[in-house]
Amino acid sequence: MNTEPWRVCLSDMTVGQEEIAAVTDVLLSRWLSAGPVSSAFEQEFAKAMGIPDAVAVSSGTAALHLALLALGVGPGDEVIMPALSFVAAAAMTVAVGATPVFADVVAPDDLTVDPADVATRVTGRTKAIVAMHYGGHAADMTTLKTLAARHGLYLIEDAAHAPLVRHGEGMLGGLADVGCFSFHATKNLTTGEGGMVVAADPEVAARCRAARSHAMTTTSPQRDRLGALTYDVTGLGFNYRPGEMASAIGRVQLAKLPSDRAVRAGLVARYRERLASVPGLTLPFARRTDPDCAYHLFAVILPPGMDRDRFRESLRLARIQTSVHYPPTHRLSHYRGETTLPVTDGLADRLVSLPLHARMSHADADYVVEQVSAALDPAS
Numbered sequence: 001m002n003t004e005p006w007r008v009c010l011s012d013m014t015v016g017q018e019e020i021a022a023v024t025d026v027l028l029s030r031w032l033s034a035g036p037v038s039s040a041f042e043q044e045f046a047k048a049m050g051i052p053d054a055v056a057v058s059s060g061t062a063a064l065h066l067a068l069l070a071l072g073v074g075p076g077d078e079v080i081m082p083a084l085s086f087v088a089a090a091a092m093t094v095a096v097g098a099t100p101v102f103a104d105v106v107a108p109d110d111l112t113v114d115p116a117d118v119a120t121r122v123t124g125r126t127k128a129i130v131a132m133h134y135g136g137h138a139a140d141m142t143t144l145k146t147l148a149a150r151h152g153l154y155l156i157e158d159a160a161h162a163p164l165v166r167h168g169e170g171m172l173g174g175l176a177d178v179g180c181f182s183f184h185a186t187k188n189l190t191t192g193e194g195g196m197v198v199a200a201d202p203e204v205a206a207r208c209r210a211a212r213s214h215a216m217t218t219t220s221p222q223r224d225r226l227g228a229l230t231y232d233v234t235g236l237g238f239n240y241r242p243g244e245m246a247s248a249i250g251r252v253q254l255a256k257l258p259s260d261r262a263v264r265a266g267l268v269a270r271y272r273e274r275l276a277s278v279p280g281l282t283l284p285f286a287r288r289t290d291p292d293c294a295y296h297l298f299a300v301i302l303p304p305g306m307d308r309d310r311f312r313e314s315l316r317l318a319r320i321q322t323s324v325h326y327p328p329t330h331r332l333s334h335y336r337g338e339t340t341l342p343v344t345d346g347l348a349d350r351l352v353s354l355p356l357h358a359r360m361s362h363a364d365a366d367y368v369v370e371q372v373s374a375a376l377d378p379a380s
């Protein structure tokens, strides 16, 4: 991210000399497209998750696309997902010919999809549910899994915000039929652009792996180095392969994830402690007691009636970068319909994400708190 002209930017990455060295090694190897480094990244990611396999791809969006295809979601099907999310799951649902159905979130202090609301939206056409772990906080997977099982639906985890978060017996992304991760530049583990798909059923993982590279029966390294002479194409596929430079960055970032997460956790604790006394501000997830979280975002909800643009402008003038996660998908022009979602609609114009990243200091967090308090003070 370009961190200028901010004093505290919204997100930043921890890339440094180790990533530079890893990329340099790839360049010197003269094999830049998907190959051994990407395979090693997959194996290390799968090992860290405690699962047998993972499929590296070119983005989180590609991961979602492959997940839907591999589960056989297609024309006539409906996929239920939270509107309070990034548009990728809805877009990929449309891309496979299915219809996104938007569901509400639990409450202002829990911005994950509400299983009770999901249940009211299940029809004879529903094929899958997408749960998104907002900001790295787990959606209610136990209830969603029970619901999915009762109706014979697939459950997909959009774990773009939640790499390697322990949850119960497993890890987020590894609890349902398919889990999709993003390694976009703003994510906790970044490769610039990239993603990963994991699947409970090895056949689903194999379908994702095949479709990632045009469903060709041999890979480019197999043809170049291992003597395969040609290939067949056995299905519909795409070029969703990761590049070796991205995967090399990913391997280093994977190793850094625990220490980066500890920094994020400390900042969130600091924010929570200092913002708790700021009148009118709602702090989502403040009552959560999950043992693990990715601490990807720190969203706050402004008091009702407060002009969000004005609030954000005050922070911009203090050189603090903010964002909104997310403009709800059911209100975007392309997806707008009749759906009303009381909780999401009630907070959509009040959500603001404050800076959170592993290069921030507690002094930065304190400065943000000071400026947030000033921007909220009616006397200022």
Ligand SMILES: Cc1ncc(COP(=O)(O)O)c(C=O)c1O
Pocket: 059, 060, 061, 062, 085, 086, 088, 089, 132, 158, 160, 161, 181, 182, 183, 184, 193, 194, 195
């Ligand atoms: C919740 C969520 N889902 C999916 C995506 C898509 O990931 P990508 O940008 O890597 O395609 C993102 C990231 O942008 C995201 O935040």
